[in-house]
Amino acid sequence: MTAAVLYGKEHLRIEAVEVPEIGPADVLVRVKAALTCGTDVKVFRRGYHARMIVPPALFGHELAGDIVAMGEEVKGFRLGQRVVAANSAPCGVCFFCARNNENLCEDLLFNNGAYAEYIRIPGRIVQRNLYEVPAHVSYQDAALIEPLACVIRGLEETGISPGDNVTVMGLGPIGLMFVRLAKVYGARVIAIGRRQTQLERAAAMGAAELVLSTETEALVRRIKDLTGGRGTDVAIEAVGHPDAWGAAVRMLRRGGTVNFFGGCPNDSRISLDTQLLHYSELTCKASFHHTPTHIRRALEIVSQGEVTSRDFVNRVEPLTNLLEVMQHLMSHNGHMKTAIIP
Numbered sequence: 001m002t003a004a005v006l007y008g009k010e011h012l013r014i015e016a017v018e019v020p021e022i023g024p025a026d027v028l029v030r031v032k033a034a035l036t037c038g039t040d041v042k043v044f045r046r047g048y049h050a051r052m053i054v055p056p057a058l059f060g061h062e063l064a065g066d067i068v069a070m071g072e073e074v075k076g077f078r079l080g081q082r083v084v085a086a087n088s089a090p091c092g093v094c095f096f097c098a099r100n101n102e103n104l105c106e107d108l109l110f111n112n113g114a115y116a117e118y119i120r121i122p123g124r125i126v127q128r129n130l131y132e133v134p135a136h137v138s139y140q141d142a143a144l145i146e147p148l149a150c151v152i153r154g155l156e157e158t159g160i161s162p163g164d165n166v167t168v169m170g171l172g173p174i175g176l177m178f179v180r181l182a183k184v185y186g187a188r189v190i191a192i193g194r195r196q197t198q199l200e201r202a203a204a205m206g207a208a209e210l211v212l213s214t215e216t217e218a219l220v221r222r223i224k225d226l227t228g229g230r231g232t233d234v235a236i237e238a239v240g241h242p243d244a245w246g247a248a249v250r251m252l253r254r255g256g257t258v259n260f261f262g263g264c265p266n267d268s269r270i271s272l273d274t275q276l277l278h279y280s281e282l283t284c285k286a287s288f289h290h291t292p293t294h295i296r297r298a299l300e301i302v303s304q305g306e307v308t309s310r311d312f313v314n315r316v317e318p319l320t321n322l323l324e325v326m327q328h329l330m331s332h333n334g335h336m337k338t339a340i341i342p
């Protein structure tokens with residue numbers, strides 16, 4: 001089959017490899033759509049991901065497709081079935097799984113290889129995180145559920161209530177998902193972006209206020225002006241930069257909550273004003289990954305039409321063009337997703 005193989009930093013080849021062999025509990029899926037992801041762009045730039053992928057390795061993790069082969073132990077699925085697979089599955093028995101922190105599982109199994117004609121779905125993912133795609137949902141829509149599940153978990157962990165002022169910093173696909181879902185949850189959304197095109201997309205997603213990113217002092221003043229001088233109830237940092245983390249804390253009202261969602265480069269550090277945190281009773285949260293529960297909720301939201309690929313995917317390319325797509329995304333930070341069709 002044709003597949004994308006990551007060999008290291010910005011070293012990606014589209015080449016012929018063997019179709020994956022499946023074990024008795026696995027399924028083989030013919031990929032009908034695979035979506036690019038900010039994490040994949042980071043992995044391409046850095047050449048690895050400490051937890052998700054070590055090169056040389058098949059690449060990509062947001063996908064939907066059809067089952068073309070199954071191991072003899074697989075139950076509940078059938079050949080030809082349209083399915084969407086999450087990129088991981090927890091063990092279900094460790095310390096963290098027992099405490100409903102399955103995203104922190106001590107043996108979290110990751111799966112890569114979406115940028116290929118076929119992908120093997122390991123037995124544990126088949127059992128815990130493989131789902132049928134409803135007939136009215138497209139492959140591209142279904143492939144959105146993995147990043148959407150991460151966003152759902154981030155919002156739930158942050159504790160948003162209807163009527164809250166929710167400020168979203170960073171308007172790439174993930175930030176726009178936060179805008180959309182925060183609006184669905186009944187929040188008044190303030191969107192902060194670096195480009196006018198991003199702000200226009202955020203407005204289409206339901207943002208009530210649009211703010212062009214600027215230096216921290218002016219940005220904090222602007223957010224406080226838009227929230228009656230108090231500051232925002234919730235700040236979502238979806239940039240992944242230490243300066244943005246610091247700004248997100250400073251724009252909170254007393255008793256507010258920040259979610260540090262964007263992952264910063266390794267060895268990043270920030271300084272926090274301890275007096276501000278203490279006397280304003282601020283809550284600092286961070287969200288990583290998703291759980292099977294959030295994957296199922298994401299599929300429900302997509303099935304209901306609340307989130308669709310037309311809002312997040314603006315290009316369709318063949319697998320043979322993936323290297324050029326990654327290079328483009330790397331030099332155009334914050335651009336929308338591309339659907340790769342093997």
